[in-house]
Structures are given as C-alpha cells and as structure tokens.
Amino acid sequence: MPYFISGVPADYKELIARTPEEFRKLNDVEIFTRHRVIDIDPERQRLRVVDLEGNREFTTEYTVLLVSTGAKAFVPPVDGVTLNGCFTLRKLSDSIAIKTYLRERKPRRAVIVGAGPIGMEMCESFRTIGLEVSVVEMAPQVMPMIDEDMAGEVQSRLELEGVNCMLGQGLEGIEGDSSGAARRVVTTGGNVECDIVLLGIGVRPSVDTAAAAGVQLGTRGAIKVDRMLRTNVPNIYAAGDCATTTHKLTGEETWIPLGSTSRKQGRLAADNMFGATLEFPGVQGTSVVKCFDLTVGRTGLNESGARDAGFEPVSITMEAETLHEYMPVRGNMALKLVADKATGRLLGAQVVGEMTALADKRLDILAVAIGAGLNANDVKYLDLAYAPPYSTAIDVPIIAGNLMTGKLYGKECSCGPHGLE
C-alpha cells in the first residue's frame, strides 16, 4: 500500500489478490463482504451475522470455523487522533483515504509516528511524491527491529533523503486547526508542524468476537492455537495475524503478525479443517523492508532477544561487496550474525544493504540455515551457487561463517586485499 500511495500500482484493484467473484467462479467459495459476525455460539455451532449494508441480522451454522480476523492498527490514547488528515495504514481503504486526502488537500508536510516497517515505507512513499517528512520514534533509533549498531546506516540514509528523524520522542497528541485538520504533532521533545499525520506504531490482534465466545487468548492478546491451529474451542481454528504461534528459536509462544506467515497458516488450517493433521512448525520472525535504496531485514533473534531466551549470544558484524570488484553493477551490504556461544548454533541475522546487493536473499539463505538448526561451522561450508555475475567465490553468508567460527573458536581470519573472502 505505501507503493500504491506513491503511484505503483496506479489502480488499487491490482492489490486485490482475489475478488469475491473470482472466489465464487474459481474456487466455488461464497464470500460475504460488508458482513460482520457479531456472535459465535460454540455449543450450537452457530454464527449471528449482520449485513452492514442492509442492517439485516441472520444466523448461520458451521461444521468447522476458521477465525482469520487479522489485526488492526493501534491508535494511541492521545488527543487529536480523530482529526482530519490523521491516518493509520492497515486496510486498503486506509490507503485510498490517504490518497484522496493527498489529492484533495495537497498536504506539504507529513509527520510519521513510528519508525518501524510501515513508517519506513511511508517515508519513501511521501518523499517520492514530494512531501516534507518528519519521523517521530520513541526508541533512540530507527527500525527497532534491528540492533542499534545496524540501524545507524538506515538513519543516515533517511537523513540523506531529507527525512527529519526525531528519535527518543514520545507522541503526546495532535493539534488541529479551526477546520478540524491536523496541523501540529506534540511530542515529549517538542512540536512539529504538519498537514498530514501517519500513525505507524503497530497493530493489535482482532479477537473480540472470538474471545466473547470463550476462545482462549495467549501472548499479546492473540488467539491461542496449537500447532494444528486449533483453538481451545472444538471445531474452531484460528490462523494469521489474529493468532499466536511458536518461535522456532525460543520454543515460546509468540505473536509476529506477517503476511507471509498468514499465507502458510491459511493453507494448513484449511487442510486440517478438512481432515488433515498437519502441524505448523512456528516462525523465526524473518522480515524485510525497503527504505529508499536500502534493504533492511532480520531473521531469528537479535542479541537482546537471544539473551532473554537464555542463550549467551556472540555476534559478528561485517560489510561486503556482493560481487567481484570488476563487475559493473554490484552493491554493498552489512550483515550481523548472532550465534550461541555454548553450541555455535546460529540464532539470528540482520542485514542492511543497497538494493543491488540483494541483502534480502542473503538473509533468506541464512534464515533457512537458522531454521534448520545449523551452526556457525556448517555455514562455512554451505554449497552455494557461484559464478561472477552472481556472487564472490564464497558468498556473504559463508564469509560470515568464517568470521563467526573465528570469533567462537579463537582463530584468526585471513583477510586478503579483497576483504574478507
């Protein structure tokens, strides 16, 4: 949606993966849009539904029910969040509303509250269409999903692109003008004038109807499910952003709402609802965000997460060009790798790189290694595809393995004139 707001695609319809008509025609599935389930009766396996257009209520029965109510944008309890020009960005309708506001009111100054993924994407989006942009973030760094030592480069890039970063500042409220339009964001560190405000400070699971029916909640208030995605209530499953899952590295219940996870869980829940007994293995929180020309991503645990989970983390940080010096188009990336001191097991990775460095794919390579339980020594010997148009003779993850084993086991790393290959 941030890309749609700045023009790609031009038509919001391209963002709709499948329309109700396509569902009906291709999958023989009936979709009720603009309907809300207002009550689940688990005893009689009945739903009470409101047709939001006709205001008609009716009852329907289920044999098996999937709750896939997703998550909703968090709106902080401060003054001014309902002013005109103050938006969240979660639903397609949000992005259409923002686009309409941009077209009709022609705001010049944007304030983005929250320097997480949505905030970062919206920095690029708003700058692309020529707005002045300030970002207000409570943490002392941008992109709190990565460690502070990795986030510095992202902040520098934001500033290079003309974004005003207001870090370590909490939102106190938004003030409007006489027409009821947002004009000033008030923070613990001062005020900033604006014509449009985007609140990008996270989401909360949408669970009210399920919870009222006795469906048990778990961590972060998300619906508690087992590995088969069953809730505590017979014949009720939950999947996607409204549900908990297991963290592969900590073994703990976690809630990391991501579209990639939802897609996998949706398939699995459907199979199980029709008789299969598949188990979802959990997640490791792999995610990536494009911020101007930078790719920022992470997978697994960062240092503090590793410590919280009872590991003793060891980390290495490196920079590398991903192609040989003589290749015309190549890019630079930074990688941080975290491993467990006692076992050498890989716990997490973070990347910040230029788009041409394909840091997201190097992250994916490490994500598979981390998910498979590989250790630092295994990564030294990954058999990856090499030819000069694609990588250096040993690619970034392998170099990281060399550095990590050097740090873990006290060996020096031999460094040539071409860096850490």
Place this chain on the structure above:
Amino acid sequence: MPYFISGVPADYKELIARTPEEFRKLNDVEIFTRHRVIDIDPERQRLRVVDLEGNREFTTEYTVLLVSTGAKAFVPPVDGVTLNGCFTLRKLSDSIAIKTYLRERKPRRAVIVGAGPIGMEMCESFRTIGLEVSVVEMAPQVMPMIDEDMAGEVQSRLELEGVNCMLGQGLEGIEGDSSGAARRVVTTGGNVECDIVLLGIGVRPSVDTAAAAGVQLGTRGAIKVDRMLRTNVPNIYAAGDCATTTHKLTGEETWIPLGSTSRKQGRLAADNMFGATLEFPGVQGTSVVKCFDLTVGRTGLNESGARDAGFEPVSITMEAETLHEYMPVRGNMALKLVADKATGRLLGAQVVGEMTALADKRLDILAVAIGAGLNANDVKYLDLAYAPPYSTAIDVPIIAGNLMTGKLYGKECSCGPHGLE
C-alpha cells in the same frame, strides 16, 4: 574469463585475486611462480623443483605439503587440436591468447565444442563481440548438467541470440588451411566452417607428480583425500580441483571441481596443516551459469542421479513470476525440484530464469535446505523475507514445497488467478 574476453574487465590484472607481491607483503608467504615441482620424496619430505625461467633445479624440504595443482582442460585425441585458433579456456594465459587471436586475426565464425558451463559463457562472450557462433554438443541437449525438460528453454534462448546449436554430434577433428589455422570442425553430423575453435569439453585433475610419489588416486583420477583433506601419504594434503570429496546426498566419493569448493577446502586444509582437525562435510554440486539473459543452475541430484544413488525420485516442475504483477521490474523462472518418494527428503533442484528473477538466489535457498536434509514439508514452512519489492507473499521455494507435498501425499494444490502462490 569469458567476460574478460568480451571486455569486462578490460585488464586481466583485475582477475588476479592476489599477486605474489601482495602475498609476500600481506601474508608473509613466498610465492614461486614459473617453478615446477618435478618430484616429491615423501620419505625425506623433499621436493625437487625446476625454475622454468633459469632452468635451474633445486631441492627444498617440507614439514607438511599441500597439493593444490587444480585441473587442466581436456583436449580430445582427434586431429587438428594444435592448429592455430584452436583454444581451451582454463588458465588466464588461455584467455589472453584468445583475446590476442581475436584482435590480430579478426575471426568471424566461432565453433564452440561442448555446451557445458564454459561453452555457454563463451557463446555469450563471442556473440557480444559480434562473432557467428555454432555449438557442437555430443548430448542431445545443451547444458547436460540440467535435465532435458529444463534445457529446452536454454536452447531456445541460444537460438534467439543467433547461436547455431548442433546437438547429438561428436567431434571428429579440426581441419586447417595452408597457414595452419583452424578453418573447419568435422563432426559426426557434418562439417562447420570456422575461424576460431573453443574446446569446452571438461577438465581432468592435475595429479601426475603426486601420483608418482605414491599419493593414491580416487574417483575420476583425482587425489583421494579424507574429510580432513589428508592423502594416504603422511604430511601430504590435497585440496581443490585436483582432489576428491564426498557427495552430501549420495555419501559417495565424488569429483566436482568448482572454485567455490576450492576456496573452502583451501582454508580448511591450511587450518589442519597447522594443527586443527576440521572436517570438510562434502559438496552437493551447486553451480550456476549465466547464458545471455538466462540464469541456469542446479544443486544436488537430478532425477537420473537420484535413481543411480538408490532413491526413488519424485519431481515437480513449475514456472513463476518472482514478484507481484504490479511490480514494474520482475522476472520469470522455471524450477524443478526432486525429492525422495519414501521420505520426502529433498534431493535436488534446477533453475532456469531471467536475470531479474534472481533464480540463482532461489536456488541457494533450496541448496541450504537440501544440504540441511530438509524434506518437502519443511520447505512449505520456510520463514523467508517478504515485502513486495523482493518476492511474492510466499516465495518460489515455498510454492515448490506446496506442489511437492501435493504430489507426494496426493493433495490437490489450490491455484488462484495469480498462479501457484
């Protein structure tokens, strides 16, 4: 070197990873270029060495010896291979000789014998600088490293680029003109006129001096080593293209000479020669070649290789766009995945894709999964980094996992209007 021949880089010196002077200065290592070891005496741990410039012989002692003599281009025993204008491409000096011949003789018509990696890269190189190109290949397909069903697209692309593919034809000889220059390649299927010939039909390990000293040879005549890269002779190690290794999937001794493997083995051998006890885990034959705008790669076993190794292979083939339809720059790729019917374990993958599809990195993701012993079900749930600039919500390897589990366990795959996501 194929890229150097067509102009990138312009200077061959950029292809030298480290010069003797850099070795001396940075690593305190003395390099003797233009010297040949003509005898190894393992009893007295002595080498007899010839200085090829001064024709001086001398003797030197070793505490521990690494044989890293690499491989040499195979030249078939047919007439005409020593004619002017008939080349192999293995050493930097080969590429300089080809470049010199191109500049001085201005050949117009090239024949490449062998449609493997070097042959494919040289097709692009010779076409880039404007030569007419024919490829003679004994197999009925180009790129015998991938299965025939995947190779068809590569052949189509070659033909689109104006390359004349002469498949299923064996080399019988090369005929020259009165000046001793190659002018005609004679094959089992007919003759083809030419001004330059490139023999790209494989390499053989360089082992003569080591073998004469009693070093045992293994598969394909390469030096037999254990996982610590020790030969049968005390204090003699071997690494790289001259040595055998273990295939991770078959557990058998194998010989797959690749620069990426050599780099890893070189480090390991050096560590072990100085007291470490590291073990090289083996290879799975991951490789990639750029052929015009196509990326062609493989890892692990193909169907016939899997059958030879005692598996019952099941395979799926798919095509996918790697980004959502609304993203302006995206690419198409084909993927073939091979798994073991009994266990679901992944055995191999092959890709053919446009450069923008980053098929090599999707191959790497699967290479890590295959090397880690994952099965088809595990791949369905890989936690990969998703955002619209980088992939679809579930990326190609995951889609392949969905298709493979469908095929293995008899479930239908739900396909929407956007393909196999």
